[in-house]
Amino acid sequence: MRKTVDVILRNDFHGTKCSVKIPANVRHHTVSRSTYYKICRDLCGSPTCTCGQIRGYQDVHIDVDIDIGPDGRSCDTFTITQDKN
Numbered sequence: 001m002r003k004t005v006d007v008i009l010r011n012d013f014h015g016t017k018c019s020v021k022i023p024a025n026v027r028h029h030t031v032s033r034s035t036y037y038k039i040c041r042d043l044c045g046s047p048t049c050t051c052g053q054i055r056g057y058q059d060v061h062i063d064v065d066i067d068i069g070p071d072g073r074s075c076d077t078f079t080i081t082q083d084k085n
């Protein structure tokens with residue numbers, strides 16, 4: 001059985017939060033693009049909002065990777081680091 005943990009992500013601008021399941025036994029986990037967009041929808045929902053989607057206090061360390069893919073579209077995702085130390 002694969003073990004996962006739920007990580008809570010927050011947006012203090014909209015007062016929203018959502019959870020994402022990540023593998024329990026890894027320190028760094030990069031979410032898929034589809035997961036990233038689902039999280040953005042859950043936390044903000046407005047594609048034109050400039051709140052930054054994941055903002056405010058978080059339980060985990062988040063590194064957002066904003067990248068432009070070969071097709072010219074952005075392929076944003078982010079990496080969750082489970083412990084802050």
Ligand SMILES: [Zn+2]
Binds near residue numbers: 043046050051053
């Ligand atoms: Zn927003």
